[in-house]
Amino acid sequence: MGKLPVLNVVDPELIKLILVKDFHIFPNRSKVWKKCDDSIRNSDMFHMGYDGWRRVRPIVTTAFTTSKIRKTYATISACAQRCTEYLDILTTNESDLDAWVVFEKLGLDVMATRQKSNFNAFREFSAIILPQFVKRLLQTSADTKAIEYFVDFIRHIVSQRRQHNHQKSHNDFTQLLMDAIQEDDINGNAENTSDKSKRLSENEIIAQSLQFILAGYSSIQEVLAYTSYHLALNPGAQQRLYDEIIGAMDSYTENIPYDRLARLPYLDAVLSETLRQHLPALPLARIASTDYKLGETGVTIKAGQQVEIPAYVIHHSPQFYPDPFKYDPDRFMPQNKSKLVPYTYLPFGAGPRNCVATRFALLIDKVCIAHVVRRFRFYRCPQTDVPIHYKRFIHVMSPKRVIVGIEARL
Ligand code: HEM
Incomplete structure (x- = not known):
């Protein structure tokens, strides 16, 4: 990364050492995040140093329990339903769509609704700030105006709820974070705890909420855009997925x-x-907190050295994934999963600092794909770029466009 020396580690056993077994030596992320000079952004888990993170992570984790994720199902389904209605309108006039642009809106709708339950991003954001404003936000995290907008927005919600004291009626992340209490307290006298370290501060609530919007909506956009692209190029896979989804539908509801x-x-x-x-997220990054002998390699990683695990490279290595650029979902079917080598599949990272929202992210992605695939068929059209052309960014692969043909299923 520029002039910053980085040690790349691709051996699965060594990856396990760094991310899991010797996590206490590598508890912090890349120096890139540490450079950020902003009190809100430094309070989110991605940017936090170990001491703050160690306190905040268990509190935030309580927002992602199975029962809380399950409660979001209806809300997410409603957002996905709105997206199919929006696609219905689009497909009456056009047969090609830029999946990158359309699914950006769906991502924002799902995540903004999870922040504030009666917020409809399709209506409000489409009219007010999409696409230019949020696009700018995506392209440069230094866009202070965009960040300020979201920070003010969330601060307003938090203060209103505190003033009116009607917390329990909301089922969204901001409320979950306002209510969150460290797990061990729940077994004790949680509701009345006066120990502030067991709860999130106002800045921490705002920081996590903001991070959830940003992390969540861009990941939904990416998953849906790329899935529709691959389905367009692989009609057999698309039909098989469609059949499975239709077969799973309740015939009454x-x-x-x-x-x-x-x-x-x-x-x-x-x-x-x-x-x-x-x-x-491209490479996973960690910094060594002390000098560290890397397994049996004879290499000593010095304190302060940045270590990166280039997950993209590992995911495209023929050693772990034969014919790696072929889109082949069968690699992940139950009968083949045992062939995967541990620590070579890392979309959500691994170890104590992995993606805190892994299960929630998988759920929203599945709901959105299921809704869209059951209503529409994607196909390759003359404007479809094969392969996809990417913009030049560091650490993020952002496509110039993802155009696919689309038609409503009868
Ligand atoms: C397909 C969707 C997603 C993918 C592939 C993804 C991937 C990742 C990755 C690779 C990391 C870094 C892990 C590491 O360093 O080991 C991460 C961290 C994180 N993600 Fe996600 N993410 C997704 C969705 C989400 C969503 C929806 C949210 C929030 C609602 C979220 C919140 C976070 C947070 C807070 C962290 C920092 C965790 C920590 O430092 O303890 N992610 N994610």
Whole structure:
């Protein structure tokens, strides 16, 4: 990375040492994040140093329990439904769409709704700030105006709820974070705890909420855009996925019950293969806190040295994934999963500092894919770029466009 010396580690056993076994030596992320000079952004988990993170992570984790994730199912399904209605309108006039642009809106809708339950990003953001404002936000995290907008927005929600003291009526992240208490306290006298270290401060609530919007919406956009692209190029995979989704639908409600959707094997395999080929965060980065002997390699990593695990390279290594650039969801079907080498599939990182929202992210992606695929068919059109052309960015692969043909299913 520029002039910063970085040690790249690709051996799965060594990756396990760094991310999991000797996590106490590598508890912090890349120096890039540490350079950020902003009190809110430094209070989110991605940017936090070990001491703050160690306190905040268990509190935030309580927002992602199975029962809380399950409660979001109906809300996410409603957002996905709104997206299909929006696609319906688009496809009456056009047969090609830039999936990158359309699914950006769906991502924002899902995440903004999870922040504030009655917020409809399709209506409000489409009219007010999309696409230019949020696009700028995505392209440069230094866009202070955009960050300030979101910070003010969330601060307003927090202060209103505190003033009116009607917390329990909301089912969104901001409220979950306002209510969150460190797990061990829940077994004790949690509700009335006066120990402030067991709760998040106002800045920490705002920081996590902001991070959830940013992390969440861009990841939904990426997964949906790339999945529709690969389905367009692989009609056999698309038909198989469609058949599985239709077969799982309840014949009365025409919905897919939560437990059934979470266990659909081909849907899971399609999503896993998309994330293998297009993982949103490129290298995983850690800094050594003390001098450290790296396994049996004879290499000593000095204190302060940045170590990177180039997940993209590992995901595209023929050693671990034969014919790595082929889109082949079968790699992740139950009968083949045992062939995967541990620590070579890292879309959500690994170890104590992995993605805190892994299960929630998988759920929202599955819900959105299921809704879209059951209503629309994607196909390759003359404007579809094969392969995709990317913009030049450091650490993020952002496509110039992802155009696919689309038609409504009858
Ligand atoms: C497909 C979707 C997603 C992918 C592939 C993804 C991937 C990642 C990765 C690779 C990391 C770094 C892990 C490491 O360093 O070992 C991470 C961290 C994180 N992600 Fe995600 N993420 C996704 C969705 C989300 C969503 C929806 C949220 C929030 C609602 C979220 C919140 C976070 C947070 C807070 C961290 C920092 C965790 C920590 O430092 O303890 N992510 N994610």
